Amino acid sequence: MKKRLTYISICSLCLLAMVPWSVAGQKKSKPNILYILVDQWRAQSTGYAGDENVQTPNLDRLASKSLNLTHAVSGMPVCSPHRASFLTGQYPLTHGVFMNDVLLDSNRTTIGKIFKAHGYQTAYLGKWHVDGHGRSSYIPKTRQQGFDYWKALECTHDYNKSAYYEGDSPQKKMWETYDAIAQTQDVCQYINKQQAGDDPFFLVLSIGSPHDPYQTAPEKYRKIYENKIFKLRDNVPADKVAKVQNDLRGYYAHMTAIDDCVGQLWQTLKDKGLDQNTLIVFTSDHGDLLGSHGAWNKQQPYDESVRVPFLIHYPKALGEKGKKSKVLINSPDIMPTLLGFTGIKIPSSVEGKDFSAILKGKKKNDVSYTLLSCVQPFGQWTRKRGGKEYRGVMTEKYTYVRDLNGPWLLFDREKDPFQMNNLVGKKELYQLESKLDKMLSHELKKRKDAFLPGLQYVKKWNYVIDSTETVPYVKINYQGLPIKDNSSGYPETK
Structure with missing residues (x-):
């Protein structure tokens, strides 16, 4: 009997040796991913970015041990378009989410589905905002885009x-306290439940x-910050200061x-022994x-x-020495870059660029500009x-923008970091403006973007808009019944 067991064991070892990689080996080599996405946090407003007014000690410490992408861009800087580009690796005119409160097609190839198909646990907590069925509506499993652990809402502030x-x-359930804190506690519990040999996880914490x-x-x-006076x-115009x-x-x-939540998440990963092989991203939509x-x-x-914070902390691949990179990573580039870090093949549907080899220093950066729209x-x-x-x-130095009438804005951001001197039409800068305009024309041709009036795209995608040309969203009352709401829900800014 003992000889039979030994024989089986030896055969099993031989069989494993013949396989190019084992499931156990894959689990050890593939990194966990904790993707922290916050809402409306501009790149300039962290301690590590030089803002003396704000207290972000945990993010400052994380930046000191991470790769800081100082020129990260939200190419269409609004909630739903960014999130749809993150999920699909596509530009808004391809996935169709170029306004808030519209549906991302559930048949799209998305990042959650891809990671799930490659053996990852997938989890999503917090703000979703690509379902288009009302900001308080239930989102069924068929529209959760491949995420299995799900504690989310379309949108609330x-x-x-x-x-x-x-x-x-x-x-419908309620977070027991300020939602960022409650969601962070839930993520920490999720991390603490991980056991040796478990599949790696891809977890998105989307904070409102x-x-x-x-x-x-x-x-x-x-x-x-009570009674503080800030620089x-x-x-900022004088009449807006107060x-x-x-x-x-x-x-x-x-x-x-x-920032406290980020510190808690990072410490939990360390305490669990997962920090070295977990890729942490901190960014904003x-x-x-x-x-x-x-x-x-x-x-x-x-x-x-348009500029957002973007930290990548991945000790196993990037080390723990703080570094900066000026790569112009844009919203559609995030999904293929994360896949690149994990060695997963990037689907043909993806339009964004995989920056992972560039960020690891294995390839020279070949991107000189990125699209805004x-x-x-x-x-x-x-x-x-x-x-x-x-x-x-x-580009690293310039911002150039056209509206439907032609050249609109041109800024040299190195000489004019607050973008107060519009250089469009300056005779002495004709060659520069022409060069940037050709870059834009090339990019639009590449993206098959005819740059038409917006209402033509609204008509093409059959979006229903109100008198302000905004997609209205349905509010849900406390009984779970819809309330007719024809307003955009956006207060007048004064």
Whole structure:
């Protein structure tokens, strides 16, 4: 009997040796991924980016041990388009989500489905915002895009009375406290349940703050900034100063609360022994103008709107020495880059670029510009508020943008970091403007983007809009019944 068991064991070892890789080996080599996505956090507003006003000690420490992508861009800087590009690796005119509150086709090849198909546990917590069936509506399993562990809601900015749906249940639940903190605690529990030999996980924590309303962080964080007077950006007009000062107190309070959450998540990974082989990303879907250029929120092609924080902490592949990179990673590039880090083949449907080899120093950067766009202005940037269609390119140094009438903006961001001197039409810069315009034309041709008026794309995708050219969303009352709502839900910014 003993000889028979020995024979079986030897045969089993021989069989494993013949297989190019074993499941156990794959589990050890494939990294976990913790993707922390926040809402409306501009790249300029962290301690490590030089903002003296805000307290982000955990992010500053993470940056000191991570790769900091200083020129990361949200190419269409608004919630749903960015999220759809992250999920699909495609540009908005391909996946069709170029406005908020519309549905991302559930048949798309998405990042959750891909990781799941390659043996990953998949999890999503927090804000979703690509379902298009109302901001409080139940999202069935068939529309969860490959994520198995599910505690999400389409969209809410009531962070202290925040609802979610779990799994495939239509029963609405509530986070017990400020949702970023409650969601972080849930993620920590998820991490602590991981056992040796478990499949690697791909977990997205999508936090709704620091998006306005600004003054709703827990009191302990609001007190940190109470009565503070901040040094403002040079492009904030004098008549907006009082409002900006007040809004920043709340904006920074949300940020410091999230910073504590990041610290807790990182420490949990360390305590569990998972830090070295976990790829942590911290980023945002877009920025916030917060009074810069006299405007608020996003969509516009200024740095405060389009540039986002992007940290990659992956000790096993990148080490733990803080480094900076100026690669122009854009929203559609995120999915293929994450797949590249894990060695998973990138689907043919993906339009974004895999930057993983460049970021690991194994390949020279060959990207000199990236695309900026607004297909259809809406919501917080309607035509009444100056909103308009645009296409543009961003290089390490310049931002160049066309509207439907022709060249609109040209900034040398190195000499003019606050983008206060528009260089469009300057005779002495004709060659530069012409070069950037040719770059844009080439990119539009590559993307098969005819740059038509936005309403033509709205018609093509059969989106229903209101009088402000915004897709209205359905509100759900406390009984779970729809309330007719023809408003955009966006307050007038003054």
